[in-house]
Amino acid sequence: MPHDLPKAYEPAAIEDHWAEYWVREKIFDVPTPSQAEKDRVPHPSGSSADELRQAPGTSKPQRPFTILLPPPNVTGQLHMGHMFEQAEIDILIRWRRMCGDRALWVPGTDHAGIATQMMVEKQVVLEGATRQQLGREAFVERVWKWKQHYGGAILDQMKRLGASVDWSREYFTMDDHLSVAVREAFVRLYEQGLIYRGAYIVNWCPRCQTALSDLEVIHEEQTGKIYEFSYPVAGEPGTFLNIATTRPETMLGDVAVAVHPDDERYKHLHGKFLLLPLSGTAPSAARSIPVIPDPWVSPEFGTGAVKVTPAHDPDDFALGKRHDLPSIKVLDESAHMNANAGAYAGLDRYEARARIVADLDALGLVVSIKDHTNAIGKCDRCKTVVEPLLSTQWFLAVNKTPAAGGQSLAANAIAAVEQGHIRITPDQYRKTYDEWMKNIYDWCISRQLWWGHRIPAWHCATCRQMTIARVDPTACEHCNSTALTQETDVLDTWFSSGLLPCTVFGWPPPEGESTPDLDSFYPTQLLITGFDILFFWVARMIMLGCHFMLDVPTPDGSPRTLADAVPFREVYIHALIRDANREKMSKTKGNVIDPIGIVKQYGTDAVRFTLAAMASPGTDIAFNVARTEGYRAFANKIWNAARFIFMNVERAKEADITVNLLSLAPHSSSEPKAGAPFIAHSAMSGLDQPIESRWIQSRLNQTTGEINRSLSEYRFDEAANLIYQFFWGEFCDWYLEIVKLRLDFADTADKAQTTAALTTLLTVFEASLRLLSPFMPFLTEEIWHALYDNNPPAKSIALTRYPLPGPDLINPEADREMLLLQDLISAVRAARKDLAVEEKAMVPTLIHTSASNRGLFESNADIIHKLARVSSIEFPDTLPEGSAKRSSPGFDVSVIYERTIDVAAESERLTKDLLRYEKEQLNAQRQLTNEAFLAKAPAPVVEGIRRRASELVTLLEKTQQGLDRLNT
């Protein structure tokens, strides 16, 4: 065993090595199971979320456990949010793998249409060219080159961070087979009548020059103006109708003014016409537009008369449809006025607005201009104000029943969650999801970009019809003409990522069949992701997954129901990472914490542990490096505990004592994943073991049970705190200090005792490493290999079994006795402080206690001597005056020293105690004399308060005596 470890833990020295090792040795690859394996292993279909979420040891072995990595953008750099998300996934995957489950984590990247195109376009511009000059083909070629070079950044960083993914399954959303699948999905949806093309109002980004889905528009409250203008009534000089608008520049596209049919103010105008100001070269040449009644208009808002511009507003568009009005487009794709705007043609929308308002003012048609706040839509990518624009686009009908029957996409998606086939955690997001899905509009899936999956539609120049095809057609399917040109639009990025749970496992299978991977891994068990992509991605995966997988038979050949068509059984929404001041991290604010920088400074394990410990669900996380510093110290603590243990193993060897860990925690060689899930018993039988040995094993077992339970509930914070507290607060602070007494390697020593102690020490430490391993994979891997002298029973600690509690090792008696010893030792230490005894000095102590406690203290005198630095222990009937005395319900203890106590300080302390006890006693008495309490409170609670009350009597008495003594 190497024990030349450096004194301080240096993560940089070991992490690269293990990161490379895990990838090179394919430690985390999960091949497609053979038929024989498939028969042995339960299929994911048929299992419920509840079954899959059970803690280990309560379910059948080799449960499937598959997680898809939310694919980062190819353009992305790893940020703290990624690292947090991946740490959570990795902890769970490592845990479930060690529980013996078939744990698969599939990695990949997303082509991220707009983001990537923008990035490469910027480069091209820097080189003095434009995308248009390059042309589509050359530009796309260029993006591919960029992707080959830089596209793997995040995945490379993941490798360095030790993410336990199956790299053999790595995908890119524009890989050939994924592209084929995307095309298949598109064609099928088209054939089912769910994809249609048409001219509608869409969100248009004038800067990106593409349509956007509703989700890609972010609304921001902004104070603008609301204008009231007068439109003259045709043929009635001097009469006007006042309308209100926030976008005067669109007025030249007005085709009507609508009023509520019941609005008395305007009833006389129904059927009359207005002269649209500024619409002709002279007022007399103005276009006339009708006044139309429509119940959609709210009489209360504005003037109760609304201008109708079907080409530039979704409501107006609908209104126009209802009343069979024309659409007049006055803004072009770059948000400049077009020829229909007459004199204003060529102006930017805001210049035009100013000019139009000024010109109307000159005509005396401006009634008022007031401040007005409303939410304005901006492009998610570039923050340009979005222009609602009439445009021909492709849509996915989400509320429509497919031609061949079945449920609409949204109906399936709603049912999947409502019927519990998908569980959403935390529960509050279930409602959010439900609301969204129930109010969803058709999804605009076409983008006017070059980078992405090109829509498989061909326009015929001869008959003007479209051919939609799985393979590129050579002739029009309607007129057989060869004058075909492919649709230039590409698909929304989320269309392809929405298919991922199916496509990464080989979808589409041949008609009526499945694929081996779909059989083995679909549905996946869990999706861990952020709230921000709940609608973008999660909802789309549910819609598309449920839709397409219903047609794929289950492994036993039976038809698939919604329960097994879902893409995942459960969604866990994690918190958002913010900076230490709770600010959202953003590049523009400059408060982005680069995880790699922090990792280099503190080590991956410390950063992971920080993220895990702070990962309480439901609230945002303020990332604070102070915490990471603390957990680096924890890593160092583990490191030094290992050094201590190695040192003793070495000493044992010299004294001819060896402990064979392999025989204690048997790992059979034939089954690489086998291990010792239950914590091994120490060599000696329970009763013969010294207190610290029985106690530490009891605590290890309890902690183990609690950690397993916490992880099964995704309480990473609880699990992390449990292991931290156990390892540092119990194993290191108490057990290691006590075990030093037993590790006597002198010739005269009791060899059996030393061997037993060393055995317990090694088994508990080894189990602790396995417990820690999902949280701190690097450190534990390093130490674990060293513990086995670099000849470990498995290729990685990650392939051993996670500890499970052995119930017979939980020992309440040992827990109680140890607690009493700890209390006594702490009391002596405190008393020493009262007397300002030098740290090194050994002092005599006197203890007043019950006979049974006396027995415990006497038989463990060696522990008390060492940990409390006591020279002698006596048990007199009464304790002498003037000494530093500490009391607890179980004992009083005095320390004898030449120095006297600080009377004032002691008096203050005792008075404080007295007040506290009195208050508490008052409370207890009140409850115990309350009939209602005694009648209604559960017995254990009453019993507990009774016990405490009697303790309080003793404590009060002792404290009062102490005070009396001080004051005499």
Add this chain to the structure above:
RNA sequence: GGGCGGUUAGCUCAGUUGGUUAGAGCGCCUGCCUUACAAGCAGGAUGUCGGGGGUUCGAGUCCCUCACUGCCCACCA
């Protein structure tokens, strides 16, 4: 305009179905380089659980209300 969170020690946060003395880490104070660890050890101080009201034998926990704060959704010109 709708909906959802948060408010607990100086800071960052835990606190299970209401139940005995509200916890942790960091920071702070005091003393120690006690041969695993000064990235450490030991001891210590610190809270009207946002305000008010209610339910209950009992409220940090449940209900109402107010305040502050964060987020999401939304086609009102």
